[in-house]
Amino acid sequence: MAPSTVICIGMAGSGKTTFMQRLNAHLHSKKTPPYVINLDPAVLKVPFGANIDIRDSVKYKKVMEEYNLGPNGAIVTSLNLFSTKIDQVIKLAEKRSDKVQNIIIDTPGQIECFIWSASGSIITEAFASTFPTVIAYIVDTPRNSSPTTFISNMLYACSILYKTKLPMIIVFNKTDVKKADFAKEWMTDFEAFQLALKQDQDLNGEDGTSSGYMSSLVNSMSLMLEEFYSQLDVVGVSSYTGEGFDEFLDAIDNKVEEYNEFYKAERERILKKKEDDEKKRQAASLSNLMKDMDIKDKDKKPQDSEVLSDYESDEYQGELARDEDEPEREYTFPEDRNSEINERTDPDLQARYQAAFESTAKTASSKTAETIAAYINRLN
Numbered sequence: 374m375a376p377s378t379v380i381c382i383g384m385a386g387s388g389k390t391t392f393m394q395r396l397n398a399h400l401h402s403k404k405t406p407p408y409v410i411n412l413d414p415a416v417l418k419v420p421f422g423a424n425i426d427i428r429d430s431v432k433y434k435k436v437m438e439e440y441n442l443g444p445n446g447a448i449v450t451s452l453n454l455f456s457t458k459i460d461q462v463i464k465l466a467e468k469r470s471d472k473v474q475n476i477i478i479d480t481p482g483q484i485e486c487f488i489w490s491a492s493g494s495i496i497t498e499a500f501a502s503t504f505p506t507v508i509a510y511i512v513d514t515p516r517n518s519s520p521t522t523f524i525s526n527m528l529y530a531c532s533i534l535y536k537t538k539l540p541m542i543i544v545f546n547k548t549d550v551k552k553a554d555f556a557k558e559w560m561t562d563f564e565a566f567q568l569a570l571k572q573d574q575d576l577n578g579e580d581g582t583s584s585g586y587m588s589s590l591v592n593s594m595s596l597m598l599e600e601f602y603s604q605l606d607v608v609g610v611s612s613y614t615g616e617g618f619d620e621f622l623d624a625i626d627n628k629v630e631e632y633n634e635f636y637k638a639e640r641e642r643i644l645k646k647k648e649d650d651e652k653k654r655q656a657a658s659l660s661n662l663m664k665d666m667d668i669k670d671k672d673k674k675p676q677d678s679e680v681l682s683d684y685e686s687d688e689y690q691g692e693l694a695r696d697e698d699e700p701e702r703e704y705t706f707p708e709d710r711n712s713e714i715n716e717r718t719d720p721d722l723q724a725r726y727q728a729a730f731e732s733t734a735k736t737a738s739s740k741t742a743e744t745i746a747a748y749i750n751r752l753n
């Protein structure tokens with residue numbers, strides 16, 4: 374059976390790395406050591422033995438110096454560089470797939486560098502299309518005990534769910550400091566959340582008038598998130614004590630089943646649609662190219678020509694030479710250019726230009742007049 378992949382994502386300081394360390398130790402204690410990947414290029418020390426470490430391939434500090442980047446830009450660039458090797462990474466993981474049951478991945482604490490970057494998507498997609506993949510969204514429980522902070526964090530998790538389109542487990546970490554019961558209740562009982570919101574406002578001395586907008590916004594957000602909550606598994610863990618990790622492993626099994634049942638088919642449908650769209654796009658651009666080359670009508674008259682390459686035949690050398698000499702001009706409407714081309718091949722018009730030139734030539738001494746004269750002479 375293919376190993377399941379768990380991608381750990383969480384705000385900076387949520388305890389992702391400590392969680393990874395504990396999960397690694399927990400799986401070792403169950404005699405099912407995982408395959409561990411570190412994707413955080415900026416971390417100084419990885420407190421777990423990583424099988425693949427982005428820091429082996431990319432030197433974060435050098436990226437900063439060489440490309441003159443700030444910390445976040447350097448993380449994105451390091452991920453970009455690493456993503457070019459993703460097929461090799463997948464191959465390495467595949468080689469171990471008969472020996473390991475879990476692949477666990479740590480990501481940079483700057484979530485946006487991973488989730489909203491092209492390389493983050495490439496890496497996630499590469500794993501998700503090879504192994505059943507689950508997102509573990511790590512939340513710092515004590516820091517999310519205020520309803521407004523909690524709802525903001527849940528909105529972020531929601532955006533990650535819709536971006537990655539992968540099953541998600543919300544992991545309330547640090548339960549040794551604060552139990553996650555309140556959060557689980559808020560996620561299942563809207564009235565309990567409303568009550569907590571009201572108490573929070575009272576506690577902060579808000580009189581209900583100035584904060585009316587805020588509370589109604591938070592209320593509607595929590596209603597909107599009901600659908601999102603229904604798609605999640607929620608567990609409380611302590612990376613310090615190891616509490617809740619068995620429950621977390623059960624949640625992985627549950628989500629892997631869900632992945633195989635629903636997400637896999639959906640992913641395949643999306644990939645197929647992308648492929649079909651790409652084929653259609655290629656067919657359309659090929660047909661446009663054929664049109665441009667005018668393959669069907671080889672005896673086309675020169676004045677019907679639409680693209681520059683049509684003017685590159687011998688008989689149109691004069692036209693090309695004129696374009697080179699002429700000062701650069703802009704045409705707001707393409708038909709302006711067509712009409713001018715037709716006019717230039719119209720002998721009557723040439724005669725009119727000649728007459729006009731002769732009537733003004735005596736007084737015209739500017740460079741423009743000389744250019745016009747040279748041009749008419751060439752046409753003749």
Ligand SMILES: Nc1nc2c(ncn2[C@@H]2O[C@H](COP(=O)(O)OP(=O)(O)OP(=O)(O)O)[C@@H](O)[C@H]2O)c(=O)[nH]1
Pocket residue numbers: 383384385386387388389390391392416481482483546547548549550610611612613614
């Ligand atoms: N009490 C308690 N503290 C924890 C727990 N897990 C992590 N911490 C602490 O939380 C802080 C942040 O932990 P990290 O594991 O470095 O967090 P991170 O999310 O990996 O941080 P970045 O890599 O900077 O994004 C550290 O001081 C940890 O000791 C836990 O379960 N309980």
